[in-house]
Amino acid sequence: MTLASNSSRSAEAQSVLAQFAATGVQSCFHGRHINPQILAGLDGRNWQLKDYEARGGYQALRKILAQGGDPSGAEAETVGMTPDQVIAEVKASGLRGRGGAGFPTGLKWSFMPRQFPGQKYLVCNSDEGEPGTCKDRDIMQYNPHSVIEGMAIAAYAMGISVGYNYIHGEIFATYQRFEAALDEARAAGLLGDNILGSGFNFQLHAAHGFGAYICGEETALLESLEGKKGQPRFKPPFPASFGLYGKPTTINNTETFAAVPWIIRNGGAAYLECGKPNNGGTKIYSVSGDVELPGNYEVPMGTPFAKLLELAGGVRQGRTLKAVIPGGSSSPVLPASIMMECTMDYDSIAKAGSMLGSGAVIVMDDSRCMVESLKRLSYFYMHESCGQCTPCREGTGWLWRVVDRIHNGKGRQNDLDLLNSVADNIQGRTICALGDAAAMPVRAMIKHFRHEFEAMIKPPAPQVAAPEAAARASSHV
Numbered sequence: 001m002t003l004a005s006n007s008s009r010s011a012e013a014q015s016v017l018a019q020f021a022a023t024g025v026q027s028c029f030h031g032r033h034i035n036p037q038i039l040a041g042l043d044g045r046n047w048q049l050k051d052y053e054a055r056g057g058y059q060a061l062r063k064i065l066a067q068g069g070d071p072s073g074a075e076a077e078t079v080g081m082t083p084d085q086v087i088a089e090v091k092a093s094g095l096r097g098r099g100g101a102g103f104p105t106g107l108k109w110s111f112m113p114r115q116f117p118g119q120k121y122l123v124c125n126s127d128e129g130e131p132g133t134c135k136d137r138d139i140m141q142y143n144p145h146s147v148i149e150g151m152a153i154a155a156y157a158m159g160i161s162v163g164y165n166y167i168h169g170e171i172f173a174t175y176q177r178f179e180a181a182l183d184e185a186r187a188a189g190l191l192g193d194n195i196l197g198s199g200f201n202f203q204l205h206a207a208h209g210f211g212a213y214i215c216g217e218e219t220a221l222l223e224s225l226e227g228k229k230g231q232p233r234f235k236p237p238f239p240a241s242f243g244l245y246g247k248p249t250t251i252n253n254t255e256t257f258a259a260v261p262w263i264i265r266n267g268g269a270a271y272l273e274c275g276k277p278n279n280g281g282t283k284i285y286s287v288s289g290d291v292e293l294p295g296n297y298e299v300p301m302g303t304p305f306a307k308l309l310e311l312a313g314g315v316r317q318g319r320t321l322k323a324v325i326p327g328g329s330s331s332p333v334l335p336a337s338i339m340m341e342c343t344m345d346y347d348s349i350a351k352a353g354s355m356l357g358s359g360a361v362i363v364m365d366d367s368r369c370m371v372e373s374l375k376r377l378s379y380f381y382m383h384e385s386c387g388q389c390t391p392c393r394e395g396t397g398w399l400w401r402v403v404d405r406i407h408n409g410k411g412r413q414n415d416l417d418l419l420n421s422v423a424d425n426i427q428g429r430t431i432c433a434l435g436d437a438a439a440m441p442v443r444a445m446i447k448h449f450r451h452e453f454e455a456m457i458k459p460p461a462p463q464v465a466a467p468e469a470a471a472r473a474s475s476h477v
């Protein structure tokens, strides 16, 4: 979350941000959410089991396990909710994965071959490396039991007995917080063997990464979890059939799991209703950049972007909105005029030509140079490419070098065509989507802000004929 350039913000914003800098607890405690589900009632101190239960926590797990019984065994029909019923409820909710792609969660869960005789795994993706994104960190720090309960429900629904939460390596305090919450849940019989006397077993462990962005890609994450170099695997086979240690595995984002207890407590239909069709529930947006009050804001899906911007205090004092990157650095930038007409949901942002992605909303005011912004983004992707495929390994370097030379006043006349052509040769031609993530921002920046790039590329010097050549030419006339 960018806290630099505070001096250009209003007095109120500066005081809120100073409080955040001093206590580290402002990012989601500002009270400016709309109908929050995951961040409701949090104050930075009430993360423990007793607090979570006071907010209705673990009621959903108790509900599905109500009458005990082994969900994979003969007593399946005697439990409070059968695994099929849980999956049906999640399907009905319209919950879409919050990790970036927005894949329907209930549908993903139904891909798990439940009757597979060997070990199956559940994995939570808390790698959260996408620039601009800082929501999963807050969820795990301040409401860790919502993730644990969501994972336990998912494990029950898919007949899984072992799970891992892979947590970004550079937020070690959050990893420790999650471990503390796991200890509480185990001690209370909410994790482990025979959970709540139901016969359902689920062992959940935390693991931490080491800060590589690519380890957020689900198959690179699995490799890393297995103790190998974090490089994406070729797909297919998909993790549902060949995942962790080659076994069927379901991977979801932290926020996706944290949404599940509310759905089971209140019903899929209620969740769908508080968002919009095909985009159920609320979403946490990490709003950063040139706004008065950067932070995490939980609002219903379909909330107008203008409203979200207002919650974040609007554009910095004295400035106007220029552009927005609506879903983390890999989503294409949109100019202010388009963004102000959008609602914040997967379909509206896709229709406008970008992606909701992880929900990291990077706001850029009229002081921002788009060439410089693209230079930074391109550097990031070049740095984070794992190097397995040639178009990504070589192409991300090309992109950065060409944007860098334009920014340094050494751009050439065909550089914009060259950038588009390099992006063309990366997109869709790589093992994982990091290649697309590097290419898409380039195309979008050139499409919407071409004039800024052209202004930095000097026109060709006029051809001045040498004196002898001019004399020769005139003697032929």
Ligand SMILES: Cc1cc2nc3c(=O)[nH]c(=O)nc-3n(C[C@H](O)[C@H](O)[C@H](O)COP(=O)(O)O)c2cc1C
Pocket: 096, 097, 098, 099, 100, 101, 102, 103, 108, 125, 126, 127, 128, 129, 130, 213, 214, 215, 216, 217, 218, 219, 251, 252, 253, 254, 256, 432, 433, 434, 437
């Ligand atoms: C380069 C790259 C980085 C990614 N980083 C993350 C991440 O940090 N967190 C995350 O949940 N998903 C990330 N994803 C998406 C995951 O591969 C995967 O789709 C997601 O975890 C699935 O969870 P969901 O269905 O709940 O969204 C990334 C994908 C790519 C290509």
Ligand code: SF4
Pocket: 214, 231, 232, 384, 385, 386, 387, 388, 389, 390, 392, 393, 430, 431, 432, 433, 434, 435
């Ligand atoms: S696209 Fe890039 S990051 Fe992904 S596997 Fe290929 S080289 Fe690695």
